[in-house]
Amino acid sequence: MRWSLNVGSIAGTAIRIHITFLLFLVWLGTIFYRQGGAEAAWQGTIFIVLIFLCVLLHELGHVFAARRYGVTTRDVTLWPFGGIASMERMPDKPSEELIVAVAGPAVNVVIAAVLLLWLGPRFDLENLAAIENPGVSLAVKVAAANIILVLFNFIPAFPMDGGRVLRALLAMSMGNARATQLAATIGQGFAVAFGVLGIFYNPMLIIIAAFIFLAASGEATQAQLRALAQGTLVSDAMITTFESLPTSATVSDAADALIRTTQTEFPVTDGTGHLRGVLTRDAMIKALKQRGPDTPVLEVMQGDIPTVPANTKLDTALRSLMGRGQPVVGVTDRGGKLVGLLTVENLGEMMMIHPAHPSAETERGPWGNAPR
């Protein structure tokens, strides 16, 4: 999902535009041009820029609401259907998630309300269907677009806000992981319906449907991972059987270890068992080709590997693994000696074995302790 352009940042949150959003704008621009020539295309461009601003303000609504609950947002990416704020995490309480989800559309409600008050009788509901008509004034179009944004975002499917509202409401009466699963299934039902509608009415809907479908399963997987991580310690999830390389090892020694084991990341430890770095398979092969087998591993390993104590909660470790894009996190004992490794793959395996951790689910709701 890296197909996006960075266009600036607001209060520490990067603003990005996804390539499909630009294509969507081009598509609209072409329609304006074909209907009314250069004048309409120029007007259309202003309209598009205003929509861009409304969508951005919508996302910032989410971002600032989340900030109230101590959640920061790395970036906001604008997609044709609205935009996604990649928050560091969702607030833990369903009521807080509900407020964060509603804060985005609320911004569009305010924009539309202000414009409607100002327009008065110059706006009627038929404008909603005539948004691409060049005869309609800009203010009417922007008001109509904001109403459409609100309606569209309340479709109860991820990644639309309606999906989050639905999940938050469900999570108030059942576990978070179960609520996400149910919300994702409902969302996928909507995606299929969109796809079918798209075949008959508008091919854009098919693309959106495919995206909603994928987003729903991605959301469900992430929620499972979070539920699992909340109730688990690092020591329960780490790899304990692995080979380390001494600081005196060469790339040739590392290559032998690569063939001998199933590991793809090799920790490099000093005489006291402290982690000095990690040599990945890719770095090893690159070093073999470019610098030869006698190169010391110390020169080609990645040095800034995060470590966590074995009694850390797994979700804390998960953040350093996912957030900073590290290949591996080292796990240490009280003396700082390396005793384990965490990788994305072994967390994936852990998830297949324990689809949702029961102790994480019981933390929520009065029915949490009911037998399942």
Ligand SMILES: [Zn+2]
């Ligand atoms: Zn939103």
